[in-house]
Amino acid sequence: MASERNVTPPKFNDITSAIRMLAVDAVQKANSGHPGAPMGMAEIAEVLWRRHLRHNPTNPKWADRDRFVFSNGHGSMLIYALLHLTGYDLPIEELKRFRQMHSKTPGHPEYGYTVGVETTTGPLGQGITNAVGMAMAEKLLAAEFNKPDHEIVNHSTYVFLGDGCMMEGISHEACALAGTWGLGKLTAFWDDNNISIDGHTDGWFTDDTAKRFEAYGWHVVANVQGHDPEAINAAIEAAKLVTDKPSLICCKTVIGAGSPNKQGTHDVHGAALGDAEVAATRAHLGWNYAPFEIPAHVYEAWDARTQGAGLESLWNNKFAEYRAAYPAEAAEFLRRTAGDLPANWEAHAAAFIAKTNEKAETIATRKASQNAINGLQPALPEFLGGSADLTGSNLTNWTGAHHVSGKKTGNYISYGVREFGMSHIMNGMALHGGLLPFGGTFLMFSEYARNALRMSALMKQRVIYVFTHDSIGLGEDGPTHQPVEQTTTLRYIPNMDVWRPCDTVESAVSWVAAVERKTGPAALIFSRQNLNFQKRSEAQIADIRKGGYVLSEAAGDAQAIIIATGSEVDLAIKAQATLAAEGVNVRVVSMPSTNVFDRQDQAYRDSVLTPGVKRVAVEAGVTGLWYKYVGLEGAVIGMDCFGESAPAPELFKHFGFTVDNVVATVKRVIG
Numbered sequence: 110m111a112s113e114r115n116v117t118p119p120k121f122n123d124i125t126s127a128i129r130m131l132a133v134d135a136v137q138k139a140n141s142g143h144p145g146a147p148m149g150m151a152e153i154a155e156v157l158w159r160r161h162l163r164h165n166p167t168n169p170k171w172a173d174r175d176r177f178v179f180s181n182g183h184g185s186m187l188i189y190a191l192l193h194l195t196g197y198d199l200p201i202e203e204l205k206r207f208r209q210m211h212s213k214t215p216g217h218p219e220y221g222y223t224v225g226v227e228t229t230t231g232p233l234g235q236g237i238t239n240a241v242g243m244a245m246a247e248k249l250l251a252a253e254f255n256k257p258d259h260e261i262v263n264h265s266t267y268v269f270l271g272d273g274c275m276m277e278g279i280s281h282e283a284c285a286l287a288g289t290w291g292l293g294k295l296t297a298f299w300d301d302n303n304i305s306i307d308g309h310t311d312g313w314f315t316d317d318t319a320k321r322f323e324a325y326g327w328h329v330v331a332n333v334q335g336h337d338p339e340a341i342n343a344a345i346e347a348a349k350l351v352t353d354k355p356s357l358i359c360c361k362t363v364i365g366a367g368s369p370n371k372q373g374t375h376d377v378h379g380a381a382l383g384d385a386e387v388a389a390t391r392a393h394l395g396w397n398y399a400p401f402e403i404p405a406h407v408y409e410a411w412d413a414r415t416q417g418a419g420l421e422s423l424w425n426n427k428f429a430e431y432r433a434a435y436p437a438e439a440a441e442f443l444r445r446t447a448g449d450l451p452a453n454w455e456a457h458a459a460a461f462i463a464k465t466n467e468k469a470e471t472i473a474t475r476k477a478s479q480n481a482i483n484g485l486q487p488a489l490p491e492f493l494g495g496s497a498d499l500t501g502s503n504l505t506n507w508t509g510a511h512h513v514s515g516k517k518t519g520n521y522i523s524y525g526v527r528e529f530g531m532s533h534i535m536n537g538m539a540l541h542g543g544l545l546p547f548g549g550t551f552l553m554f555s556e557y558a559r560n561a562l563r564m565s566a567l568m569k570q571r572v573i574y575v576f577t578h579d580s581i582g583l584g585e586d587g588p589t590h591q592p593v594e595q596t597t598t599l600r601y602i603p604n605m606d607v608w609r610p611c612d613t614v615e616s617a618v619s620w621v622a623a624v625e626r627k628t629g630p631a632a633l634i635f636s637r638q639n640l641n642f643q644k645r646s647e648a649q650i651a652d653i654r655k656g657g658y659v660l661s662e663a664a665g666d667a668q669a670i671i672i673a674t675g676s677e678v679d680l681a682i683k684a685q686a687t688l689a690a691e692g693v694n695v696r697v698v699s700m701p702s703t704n705v706f707d708r709q710d711q712a713y714r715d716s717v718l719t720p721g722v723k724r725v726a727v728e729a730g731v732t733g734l735w736y737k738y739v740g741l742e743g744a745v746i747g748m749d750c751f752g753e754s755a756p757a758p759e760l761f762k763h764f765g766f767t768v769d770n771v772v773a774t775v776k777r778v779i780g
Contacts, residue, residue: 180236242537
């Protein structure tokens, strides 16, 4: 297969054979995994990691380290081998436990599980998109913190990606933006091996990839022999000289190189080689060592701990000089990279919420969201906003927003119509550190970004998603733009906090909660239409942070409880008044975040949703989740169907979101 594609075969040596055999032996022991990519990319990895990558295995979180992203994460044994060999805290016993329960070597690289892994990869195309975000974060932070003769932010982002990453649409979204932004410190290595699971890719992947990336505005080094270390090194050196464009190094390789009978075929892509082929590979490589045995001279050649500690020490000296010259900036840099909030944050946030309550405005919650951004941003220089071509509708910009472009830095990004790309770029920024990214689109288009949202939650990243036009209340655009199932399905994502506030105060509180959350992302869901301000006591304002609270108590012992969110809270309040006039005592509970409410202790939840009291839930969306709160004896006013195109008031009436219907439903439930 190598000769057909004009690929120079590798010259085997113990340095690269260690990568190949660790991958072969681990996959064989697990009887599961992908040996082909590690074997095919061994030379690329050796050149990058031993000659160019600036990292410190003894301090994987060193702020100015180069970032390495393995986008084709199915070949995870490559990064595990590299981390182990270079001296990270990943002992050989963990490689022996590849793909086993609770090991540090899961099937795909996972951020937070394996030291040195910068992001979770596996869903193809998403790693390169994270890398774009990391490179963008480096560029923005360098512009903000570097001073003449004091350069404390100066690192590169390197990413490996395969044919599958190139095929996925998200790579087009992100790489086009990377070219526009001129991310000169981003270098991608394309493992061009012409193989995917179904076989040779000639039948489904015939793009002129080099020209595609040139059209994006990338520096492209085409037709690099991916098993020739000197050719690879020359390509990297050439990429470093281009500082105003990201670089793509197109590496012609043979998948599974070193397996004498399976290399160059899809048989080596995603399955163990088998005992006979493992033995044949060992002989072919001249690797005369037992499984998982690495000789001392190989460890010595790979060990990056001394060099890494030296690199970090040099940077520490630079930072000490920077701190002496710019103490305030140095303190801010340390705070930001640590992910801490400013010392005055709590007081600033409390004052903003109080001011919002005093104004008592009746406005759309998307406008309330913009007011919150304006009010909170002065205390949060790490805010990096943006929208997927809907700034004027999402209202994600603010008074002090300055657009980022390829020629200038700022704090607001127009991502274009790229919801998926935007979301994963924000993941990369959050993973990099130093920035708090948020981005907006219509709630309906969260569907485009769904896997990125899931990955935010899986990695527990501090990313804020602003979703506006939250229901049939957006009106005439019709069912293609009217979300009915999206809010509920977002609530089902583990580690995701979803907020659907009912007015300005709940919007302010939800923003504060999202900013303060460090264990996962938040989805903030806002209305297009105006929503009435709701009066509250200070105690009730404090209880908003608990996700659900009693907004309006019954005049006497509650005969029923109405639970509502967002635009339907005002409907519940009006129904309560009508019922009270008829002698029916009803409590109204606003539940802007079911996720947060569910984390409260039982005593608090019972104080809000008193056991034994009949309940009715009201939300302009699918009904299923709400039976968790109302039980079989309660009722849900929702819609398990798609919407219609008409003015919002007509739609709410048509689908039963009326005072009369809520009143009738409550009466029916209580008998």
